[in-house]
Amino acid sequence: MLAFTPREYVLLMEAQQERRYDEYERDSHIAIMQEKAHRSKQPKATDLFKRPEEGVTEEWIKQKAEQAKHAEEWLSQWKFSKKGGT
Numbered sequence: 092m093l094a095f096t097p098r099e100y101v102l103l104m105e106a107q108q109e110r111r112y113d114e115y116e117r118d119s120h121i122a123i124m125q126e127k128a129h130r131s132k133q134p135k136a137t138d139l140f141k142r143p144e145e146g147v148t149e150e151w152i153k154q155k156a157e158q159a160k161h162a163e164e165w166l167s168q169w170k171f172s173k174k175g176g177t
Contacts, residue, residue, distance in 0.1 A: 095103065124139045131138065 128134045128139055
């Protein structure tokens with residue numbers, strides 16, 4: 092038998108509630124798309140849903156590389172070492 096601490100139980104219940112809200116939100120989007128398709132004379136898939144065009148692009152990769160370079164420069168100002176260890 093699994094035993095949860097009160098905090099673990101609360102976290103599990105909150106996560107389950109969020110999953111339920113996500114499901115309701117998805118269902119509401121589906122209902123709206125079905126009704127829009129029903130009312131249109133000749134609906135196209137893009138009329139109901141258009142995939143966002145954001146994603147991994149060359150510009151995005153360059154931007155992330157520049158951010159990583161700045162982060163590396165910032166971190167290089169400190170020296171990290173183990174103390175009193177093996």
